[in-house]
Amino acid sequence: MARTEHRKDSEEQLTWNARMMQVGWSCSILGGLALIVFVMGLFLNWFDVDGIANDEQLGLAVAVNTGEVAKSADAVKETVAQTSESAEVMAETEVVDGLLLSVGRNGEDYRLNVKPKEGDNKSDEAKIAPLEIKVGEHTTFEGKATEVQELTEESPVRIVYRESEKGLFAINVKVFDKSETEDVAEPNGDE
Structure with a gap:
């Protein structure tokens, strides 16, 4: 019976110590965060x-x-x-690597017709239709062209676009040199 009481007292002491450690850690963390906010606040006026x-x-x-x-x-x-x-x-974006077939204008918007690069399956049944992607004022350009007017037909491109009810809209257009076309676009000759 004495052993049982000693064990009970010991367990109560452990739970008390554990609680105090939790309180101590909580106060330390809160104090540290308050100090960080204060120092940051001094720098940010x-x-x-x-x-x-x-x-x-x-x-x-x-x-x-x-x-x-x-x-x-x-x-x-x-x-x-x-x-x-x-x-x-x-x-919500997708990326297409391909060959720029044409650049057209419809009112304020430009439209790019892009023939996507063929996948690994080069059979005749796997012909890929060109995509018509709209270019807006928020579209960014990289590579050889810095604006839509500098785009030339038959250029290899990588276009990041998003799809909506109104069509495909370009977010970013990257134009490559023809020497960089190995991984980007390969025409398949069936235009």
Whole structure:
């Protein structure tokens, strides 16, 4: 019976110690986070620190600059929104490597006709139809062309695009030199 009481006291002591360790760790983590926020806030001008010192007293005043905090919060919101929009757009994109057959214009929009590169299956049944991809003001360009007017027919291209109810829209167009066409586009001669 004495052993049972000793074991019970020991278990209560362990659970008490475990609880105190959890409280200690929680306070340490919260204190560390508060210190990080305070130091970061000093650099971002969230806080104004003012001190008064004389022979007998040392006074320190910390004021929160709510305007700067609000600006920082708005900047974080905007960054998160842009990142989530970019992630959403990139999740819905596809990439096509191929040969630019033609560049046309329909009102304000340009349209690219691209013959996708053939896959590994080169049989006659696996003919791939050209894609018509619209180019808008937000489309970016890389490689030989820096804008849609510089695109030339029969150029090998890699286009990142997204599909919507209104068709295919180019996000990025990369134009390669003909010498770089080994991995990008191979015409199959059946135009």
